[in-house]
Amino acid sequence: MRRHLTLTNRPIDEAALLSQRQMSETAGAVVSFVGVVRGQEEGRPISGLEYEAFARMAEHQFERLFDELEKRWPVESVRLIHRLGAVKVGEAALWVEVMAPHRAEAFAACQRLIDELKRFVPIWKKPISKG
Secondary structure: OEEEEEEEOOOOOHHHHHHOOOOOOOOOEEEEEEEEOOOEEOOEEEEEEEEEEOHHHHHHHHHHHHHHHHHHOOOOEEEEEEEOEEEEOOOEEEEEEEEEOOHHHHHHHHHHHHHHHHHHOOEEEEEEEOO
């Protein structure tokens, strides 16, 4: 399985990511997810979120999650980009792409990766108050 992980302080360039996609002849499904910062957190208006990570441990946990995906589904590739630092409302904080032979496998693997990321990867968010 091809793997790509990036933790970055730079904006996520979705167009560039799409242009860099490497399709295979056996992949029949590509599922992507973009997590965008909303204008509220716990019912309060915000101007953005501040993301912080314990990078070395986060990378280790991502590798563990990628290993799990590879064992459960015939995933061909996973690409994951997570923003760190200040992310404004409307900007992407997370971009995930899973490629697999069939859509059910690609959707299931993508969902599992996102759910487990939130549970186990040491990335924390803090709301940035509006105004």
